[in-house]
Structures are given as C-alpha cells and as structure tokens.
Amino acid sequence: MADGGPPREARRMTHTDTTRTHTTNAPGTVLVLGGTGKTGRRVVARLRELGVEARVASRSGDTPFDWSAPATWQPALDGADAVYIVGPEESPSPTPAFVEQAVASGVRKLVLLSARGADVPGYFADAVGAQHRESEAAVRSSGVAWTILRPGWFAQNFSEGVFLDGVRAGELALPTSDGTAAFIDAEDIAAVAVAALTEDGHDGEVYELSGRRALGIADVLDEIAKATGVRAAYVPVEPSAYRAELVAQGISEEEAAVWTEALEPIRTSREAPLKDGVRRALGRAPRDFSDFVRDAAAKGAWA
Numbered sequence: 001m002a003d004g005g006p007p008r009e010a011r012r013m014t015h016t017d018t019t020r021t022h023t024t025n026a027p028g029t030v031l032v033l034g035g036t037g038k039t040g041r042r043v044v045a046r047l048r049e050l051g052v053e054a055r056v057a058s059r060s061g062d063t064p065f066d067w068s069a070p071a072t073w074q075p076a077l078d079g080a081d082a083v084y085i086v087g088p089e090e091s092p093s094p095t096p097a098f099v100e101q102a103v104a105s106g107v108r109k110l111v112l113l114s115a116r117g118a119d120v121p122g123y124f125a126d127a128v129g130a131q132h133r134e135s136e137a138a139v140r141s142s143g144v145a146w147t148i149l150r151p152g153w154f155a156q157n158f159s160e161g162v163f164l165d166g167v168r169a170g171e172l173a174l175p176t177s178d179g180t181a182a183f184i185d186a187e188d189i190a191a192v193a194v195a196a197l198t199e200d201g202h203d204g205e206v207y208e209l210s211g212r213r214a215l216g217i218a219d220v221l222d223e224i225a226k227a228t229g230v231r232a233a234y235v236p237v238e239p240s241a242y243r244a245e246l247v248a249q250g251i252s253e254e255e256a257a258v259w260t261e262a263l264e265p266i267r268t269s270r271e272a273p274l275k276d277g278v279r280r281a282l283g284r285a286p287r288d289f290s291d292f293v294r295d296a297a298a299k300g301a302w303a
Contacts, residue, residue: 026198027081027109029053034086035061038156039113042190043084043197050198055080067094077102082109082197085139089258091130096138109145109203111196112136113189116152116208116275117265128258147196151209152271155183155292158220159301167224167232167302175239176217176263181271182210183220184278185287187295192281207277212288214272220289227293230302239264 030047034040035056047054057065057076065076067088077083083102087095099110117123118132139146157163166172189209196202215223218234225231237245239260246256265271278286296302 025200026050026052029055029080029082030197031055031057031063031076031080031083031107033057033065033084034113035063037086038154038160038186039189039193040084040086042186043193046190046194047197050194052198067098070094070097073098073101074105077105077107080105080107082111083107084193084197085110085112085135087112087131087135089128089131091126091128091134093131093134093138095131095135099138099142103142103144107144109147109197110139110142111147111193112139112149113193114148114150116150116210116271118150123265123270124261128262145203147202147204148206149189149192149196149209150206150277151184151189152211152275153181153183153266154186154189155211155289156186156296157183158224159292159296164301167221167230170232171235172217172221172232173235173237173242173245174217174263174266175237175242175260176266177236178216179267179269179272180214180216180219181266181269182212182214182274183289183292184209184211185289185292187292188278188282188286192278195281202281205281207281208275209277210271210273210275210286212274212286214269214274215289217266223289223293224297224302227290228297228302239267 030052032040032044032054035044036058044054044056055063057063059066063076064072066072085095087093102110112135114132114136118136123129136148139148154161158167163172192207192209221232221234243256243260246259247253
C-alpha cells in the first residue's frame with residue numbers, strides 16, 4: 001500500500017453469467033492499459049457493465065499513457081487499485097519499471113496480457129520472447145496479487161486487424177502453409193481478464209487461452225464466406241517472399257522479420273493444440289470461431 005495507508009475498500013457484488021453464479025471482490029478503480037485496443041476496450045466494456053470504474057489509458061485514450069514516456073505513468077496510476085497490463089513488444093521491456101511504480105502507488109492486483117508460448121524457448125523472435133519473459137517475471141515478483149493470460153492468435157485479426165485488408169481484397173497471402181491455429185476470440189480474453197480483476201480465486205494463475213477448434217487459414221476464409229458471402233482466396237507464400245513483400249511496402253527489415261517469425265507458430269501448427277484456460281477461469285468452453293464470425297459480420301466487419 002502506498003504510504004502505509006489503509007487499503008481501499010473493495011466492493012462486493014454478485015454477478016451471474018451463463019454458466020455459474022459467483023461472488024466478486026471488485027476493485028474500486030481499474031487502470032486498463034491499451035484501453036482502446038482489441039482486448040482493452042472489451043475489458044473496459046465488461047468492467048463498466050459490472051459497475052466497476054475503468055480508466056481507459058492509451059496514447060489516444062481518456063487517460064494519456066505512453067510506454068515510451070514514463071512521465072505519463074504516475075498520473076494514470078493515481079488512485080488505481082488494479083491494472084490490466086498490455087505491454088509493448090520490445091526488449092528490454094519497460095513493464096518491470098512500471099510494475100514497480102504501480103505497486104509503490106498502491107495497486108493491489110495485476111493482470112498481464114502475455115502470449116502463448118511465452119515460456120517456450122524459440123517460440124517467438126528474440127526481442128518479443130524476451131519482452132514476454134521479462135514482463136511475466138516482473139508481475140510474478142511484484143508482491144501483489146497477479147494473474148497472467150497467455151492467448152494465442154486473435155480471431156479479431158481477421159475482422160479488425162492485420163488480415164482484414166486481405167480478406168476484403170479477396171486474397172490473403174501468408175507464409176503459413178497448411179498449418180493450423182486455435183484462434184481465440186478477444187471476447188473470451190476480456191472475459192477471463194475481467195474475472196481475474198474482479199473475482200477471488202484467480203491469483204497466481206497462468207491461463208493458457210485458445211479457441212475451441214484449430215483452423216487453417218483456408219478454413220477461416222471459408223467460414224467467413226459461408227456466413228457473409230465475402231469470399232477471399234488463401235495464397236500460401238514462402239516466408240522469405242512474405243518478408244520481402246513487407247519490406248517493399250515500406251516496413252523495416254527488422255519489423256518485417258518479426259512479423260514473419262510471428263506467423264511461424266501457425267505455419268508449424270504450434271498454435272493448434274487446444275488449451276483449457278477459458279474453462280478453468282470461466283467454467284465454460286471458449287466461444288467457437290463461428291460465434292466470432294457471426295458477431296463480427298453483424299457489426300459489418302466485412303461489409
């Protein structure tokens with residue numbers, strides 16, 4: 001606790017979802033880093049549905065926050081009881097310094113968005129893997145309650161992320177061969193994050209998160225086409241050709257290499273095995289990819 005003062009009183013409430021009724025122990029204020037991003041904005045929405053004050057922090061959010069500008073950290077932390085951490089993919093990571101400052105400011109709970117394979121040597125490019133390991137180590141040694149989330153590739157990359165333009169253009173060229181991945185719905189990630197932030201029983205847990213089925217890129221595009229009529233062809237390319245195309249589009253050699261290596265776990269199907277984190281955290285199965293497609297289509301993702 002900051003300055004040795006009394007802890008802020010946690011509010012108790014009962015929350016009912018489709019699978020169970022449970023008592024939560026919600027913090028007064030949750031600082032949500034990356035609060036306008038894929039998982040962050042969904043975390044904010046769910047917290048507010050529960051009546052929990054969610055502080056949206058990002059470079060473009062209500063609360064200015066920039067990982068590269070430490071002067072923005074303390075104003076964002078003031079009065080926060082818990083933090084949802086989405087760190088930058090760089091090494092050395094600024095997350096350890098932020099965690100130290102958060103604990104000194106009185107934060108009592110940390111929920112870290114890490115990544116599938118963070119504990120597996122060689123799963124990521126060196127800098128990305130090191131960032132996740134450094135961030136996880138900082139949270140584990142923080143001295144306050146913590147939970148780590150390790151999701152695989154997001155389903156939302158096809159509806160609001162890096163694959164969307166290819167889907168809309170009718171051709172998605174990726175160096176993923178016939179590999180598969182159990183794409184996770186960001187709604188599930190947010191649901192687990194909010195459970196960890198507001199409920200008892202999640203402290204010290206590492207939740208490996210995957211979707212319900214493993215799909216290849218062609219399978220994904222087929223599901224989107226069946227639901228929406230928007231048809232896109234999957235064009236498998238070699239990693240070297242993909243990297244060269246990114247550079248030709250103006251991306252740096254270093255960033256192009258990182259992006260290409262990030263897709264390697266799909267190409268080799270290391271993202272395919274199903275994980276039980278959603279069920280352990282929420283008491284239900286993950287949302288199916290078809291659920292994601294239906295909801296994204298209803299919101300006009302591919303219109």
